[in-house]
Amino acid sequence: NAGVMQNPRHLVRRRGQEARLRCSPMKGHSHVYWYRQLPEEGLKFMVYLQKENIIDESGMPKERFSAEFPKEGPSILRIQQVVRGDSAAYFCASSPSWDVGQYFGPGTRLTVT
Amino acid sequence: DQQVKQNSPSLSVQEGRISILNCDYTNSMFDYFLWYKKYPAEGPTFLISISSIKDKNEDGRFTVFLNKSAKHLSLHIVPSQPGDSAVYFCAADRQTGANNLFFGTGTRLTVIP
Numbered sequence: 001n002a003g004v005m006q007n008p009r010h011l012v013r014r015r016g017q018e019a020r021l022r023c024s025p026m027k028g029h030s031h032v033y034w035y036r037q038l039p040e041e042g043l044k045f046m047v048y049l050q051k052e053n054i055i056d057e058s059g060m061p062k063e064r065f066s067a068e069f070p071k072e073g074p075s076i077l078r079i080q081q082v083v084r085g086d087s088a089a090y091f092c093a094s095s096p097s098w099d100v101g102q103y104f105g106p107g108t109r110l111t112v113t
Numbered sequence: 114d115q116q117v118k119q120n121s122p123s124l125s126v127q128e129g130r131i132s133i134l135n136c137d138y139t140n141s142m143f144d145y146f147l148w149y150k151k152y153p154a155e156g157p158t159f160l161i162s163i164s165s166i167k168d169k170n171e172d173g174r175f176t177v178f179l180n181k182s183a184k185h186l187s188l189h190i191v192p193s194q195p196g197d198s199a200v201y202f203c204a205a206d207r208q209t210g211a212n213n214l215f216f217g218t219g220t221r222l223t224v225i226p
Contacts, residue, residue: 004156033213042117042202043157045213056213091156101147102214104156 002027004094004105012111019079019086021108025094032075033093033102034067043091049075082112116140117205119217127225132190134220136203139184143205147214148177148188151200160201161188193224 005024013019025032030051035043048056049069060067064082069075079086089109093102118137126132136146144165149157163170163177163186170177176189190197203217 006156035214035216040218042119042216042218043204043214045215048213059213093156101159101162103159104149106154106156 004029004092004103006090006092006105006108008108009106010109010111012113013082014113015083016081019082019110019112021077021079021090021092021110023075023077023092023094023105025075025092026103029094029096029103031095031097032069033095034075034077035091035093037089037091037107039088046077079110082110084112086110087112115218116143117203117215117217119201119203119220121220122218123221123223125223125225126193128195129192132188132193132197132222132224134188134190134201134203134222136186136188136217137184138186138205138215140205140207140215141184142207143215145206146177146179146186147204147206148175149202149204149216150197151202151219157202190222193222195224195226198222198224 007022032049034046037043045059047060047067064080066078089107091107092105095102116139147162148160150160151157161172161175161177163179179186200219200221202219204214
């Protein structure tokens with residue numbers, strides 16, 4: 001059973017471009033979470049999704065950031081018009097239900113130049 | 114507002130001795146606590162957890178202690194091994210269906226052979 005997969009592992013974008021980060025949850029997991037880790041900080045929750053639904057987006061910046069988890073395919077975290085402050089490691093986690101522990105992917109390291 | 118705090122950014126311990134990592138939290142709604150271990154360029158890996166109805170949980174060399182009145186938990190690793198060298202994150206959850214984890218800033222453990 002493959003773990004949580006994220007791609008790309010490293011992404012470089014110039015200021016103003018769009019970044020798309022993908023997350024494929026573990027097989028059988030329908031709950032997906034996105035976290036961001038800024039340098040020298042802990043992980044910060046961004047958004048929690050189930051298939052086709054956003055359950056909790058209380059950690060998402062109000063502008064430029066969006067997330068989806070379609071019926072088919074991976075979850076996507078989209079950052080429009082990236083700025084240098086978006087440079088961080090973005091981790092995805094999945095779980096089979098809301099009350100079971102989360103399994104993390106290896107992360108996508110976004111660098112905005 | 115950092116609701117989960119790990120005040121020691123680093124800890125060095127001799128191989129074979131006990132490692133004690135500490136974590137404090139401020140939100141009394143938290144009722145489930147987890148420890149994650151993270152190697153560079155990898156996602157966090159779940160280590161051990163504890164529910165607020167317990168004050169101790171043990172799994173092999175790892176034991177987590179919870180003091181609810183002090184809003185404090187600790188992770189004990191004994192005996193410590195060089196392979197334990199990693200960053201350890203404490204996380205807390207409210208089992209109300211919101212299901213987003215609040216992470217501390219991490220403690221880097223170095224086990225000296």
